[in-house]
Amino acid sequence: MDLFNLPNPPLSALLSQLLLGLVNGSFYAILSLGLAVIFGLLNVINFAHGAMFMVGAVLTWMGLAYFNAGYWAMLVLAPAIVGLFGMLTERLLLRWIYKLDHLYGLLLTLGFTLLVEGAFRSVYGVSGLTYDTPDALSGATDLGFMFLPNYRAWVVVVSLGICFVTWFLIERTRLGAYLRAGTENPRLVEAFGVNVPLMITLTYGFGVALAAFAGVLAAPVIQVSPLMGQNLIIVVFAIVVIGGMGSIMGAILTGLALGVIEGLTKVVYPEASSTVVFVVMVIVLLIRPAGLFGTQK
Amino acid sequence: MSTPALEIKDLQAWYGESHVLHGVDLVVQPGEVVTLLGRNGAGRTTTLRAILGLTGVRKGSIKVNGKQIIGMATHRIAHHGIGYCPEERGIFASLSCEENLLLPPALTGAGKGMSMTDIYAMFPNLAERRHSQGTRLSGGEQQMLALARILRTGARLLLLDEISEGLAPVIVQALARMIRMLKNQGYTVVMVEQNFRFAAPLADRFYVMENGRVVEAFGSAELDGKMPVLNELLGV
Numbered sequence: 170m171d172l173f174n175l176p177n178p179p180l181s182a183l184l185s186q187l188l189l190g191l192v193n194g195s196f197y198a199i200l201s202l203g204l205a206v207i208f209g210l211l212n213v214i215n216f217a218h219g220a221m222f223m224v225g226a227v228l229t230w231m232g233l234a235y236f237n238a239g240y241w242a243m244l245v246l247a248p249a250i251v252g253l254f255g256m257l258t259e260r261l262l263l264r265w266i267y268k269l270d271h272l273y274g275l276l277l278t279l280g281f282t283l284l285v286e287g288a289f290r291s292v293y294g295v296s297g298l299t300y301d302t303p304d305a306l307s308g309a310t311d312l313g314f315m316f317l318p319n320y321r322a323w324v325v326v327v328s329l330g331i332c333f334v335t336w337f338l339i340e341r342t343r344l345g346a347y348l349r350a351g352t353e354n355p356r357l358v359e360a361f362g363v364n365v366p367l368m369i370t371l372t373y374g375f376g377v378a379l380a381a382f383a384g385v386l387a388a389p390v391i392q393v394s395p396l397m398g399q400n401l402i403i404v405v406f407a408i409v410v411i412g413g414m415g416s417i418m419g420a421i422l423t424g425l426a427l428g429v430i431e432g433l434t435k436v437v438y439p440e441a442s443s444t445v446v447f448v449v450m451v452i453v454l455l456i457r458p459a460g461l462f463g464t465q466k
Numbered sequence: 467m468s469t470p471a472l473e474i475k476d477l478q479a480w481y482g483e484s485h486v487l488h489g490v491d492l493v494v495q496p497g498e499v500v501t502l503l504g505r506n507g508a509g510r511t512t513t514l515r516a517i518l519g520l521t522g523v524r525k526g527s528i529k530v531n532g533k534q535i536i537g538m539a540t541h542r543i544a545h546h547g548i549g550y551c552p553e554e555r556g557i558f559a560s561l562s563c564e565e566n567l568l569l570p571p572a573l574t575g576a577g578k579g580m581s582m583t584d585i586y587a588m589f590p591n592l593a594e595r596r597h598s599q600g601t602r603l604s605g606g607e608q609q610m611l612a613l614a615r616i617l618r619t620g621a622r623l624l625l626l627d628e629i630s631e632g633l634a635p636v637i638v639q640a641l642a643r644m645i646r647m648l649k650n651q652g653y654t655v656v657m658v659e660q661n662f663r664f665a666a667p668l669a670d671r672f673y674v675m676e677n678g679r680v681v682e683a684f685g686s687a688e689l690d691g692k693m694p695v696l697n698e699l700l701g702v
Contacts, residue, residue, distance in 0.1 A: 343568065346561055346565045346568070346569055349558065349560040350558045350560070350561055350569055353558050353559065353560060354556060354558065356520055356540070357550075357552060357556045358569070359541045360518045360519075360520060360540055360541075360543075360544060360550050360552075361544055361550070361569065361571065361616075361619070362541055362542075362543075362544030362545050362570065362571055362573055362619070363541055363570075363571060364541045365540075365541060366539075
């Protein structure tokens with residue numbers, strides 16, 4: 170960051186960091202949303218979420234490099250592929266550990282993450298692959314007080330859209346009622362004649378597809394690399410802890426808010442920007458151990 | 467003799483390592499109200515749960531309308547026309563009253579259940595509180611909700627676990643009226659009841675369970691003659 174050499178007045182630096190914060194916050198929101206939904210129904214802390222985010226981004230790059238499939242095609246295809254892959258892993262691996270302690274789910278998905286990341290690393294290395302912004306979204310719009318890069322605006326808008334649709338699906342529809350009830354008491358929902366095992370498979374698929382979707386969005390703004398998920402997942406876990414597991418809207422708002430806090434810290438005191446999330450986590454845990462939106466059980 | 471609505475033979479069930487049902491036999495004819503009596507831990511709740519596949523390993527035979535269901539996945543069993551009202555009522559906190567009511571899907575193997583209009587006519591309180599959070603309802607309202615939601619699905623065989631437990635006498639009387647009405651409409655009801663005075667006038671037949679077995683079975687006509695035995699077995 171060579172902010173100091175730029176002739177920008179502080180206001181525009183602040184605004185551009187705010188926007189960057191919102192972009193990161195969008196990724197956080199989508200990822201923590203998926204983690205919260207998966208934890209609720211499967212009782213599994215899905216460490217593989219970061220890896221699925223990475224796979225989404227790398228698939229986007231591969232689509233263009235090998236199959237000439239552009240950004241828009243991969244925006245649909247990558248989540249679909251990762252979602253199907255997720256459903257398969259749920260059926261073959263995760264299904265066996267639901268009755269065990271959370272720790273086993275965490276360990277299993279951690280091991281799975283190492284496998285997936287290792288496989289991609291042996292092919293693509295760690296130096297990172299570049300992916301160009303799609304033509305339709307390149308350039309920037311002059312808002313008068315700042316230049317708004319179109320792609321970043323797109324990321325924020327589409328992420329908020331996806332988050333809203335997911336929230337609506339879960340909180341306001343019949344399908345979502347099954348999901349909420351299944352989170353509380355899966356056996357009873359099953360006794361009513363709902364195919365809960367299928368619902369669990371689909372939920373996991375949907376959760377990791379969300380992560381892959383965020384990965385596609387990230388490909389043009391973050392360097393695509395087999396390790397990009399690792400950097401993100403720890404922060405996202407902290408965000409889930411801050412938000413608390415109970416609420417969908419909580420996961421979304423906390424993700425966005427912490428992205429912004431991180432962005433603003435970069436302006437005020439850049440050295441602290443990578444730790445500020447954890448500082449917030451410590452404070453929240455001291456004051457509200459169940460998280461900002463969580464309910465104590 | 468018609469096909470029994472429910473026929474259980476030599477049902478054994480386990481929770482993990484512990485063997486909790488040791489060969490339960492019982493038969494319920496269509497349209498009957500049958501009550502399972504017994505002390506806490508005698509295996510009555512477990513019998514209901516075993517029918518739905520909610521226990522661990524099960525052995526023996528469970529036939530619903532002549533169809534063997536013991537090997538089936540839990541989510542398929544309900545579709546043979548079974549409605550279940552669990553002891554803890556099972557009202558979902560994250561769902562509104564109406565969402566709770568709409569949660570159990572219409573059963574594929576069953577006829578049409580009650581319409582929402584009928585249900586709200588029968589339970590006006592639930593209509594009034596339809597937007598309240600499920601667990602904000604009073605105990606009586608939650609019990610009504612737990613019953614109402616299985617009447618919507620088309621289930622004809624109702625498994626009711628301790629529905630009168632912990633409720634005010636006026637609510638218990640309302641529940642008794644409801645059970646009579648359901649019986650008149652041809653529903654088959656299997657109740658687990660601690661409250662003998664609630665169950666006695668409602669049931670056609672009684673089974674008494676002890677240590678995971680049925681130890682006594684008799685009809686309502688024999689009830690008076692059986693009172694000494696019941697006193698001993700249940701301490702009523």
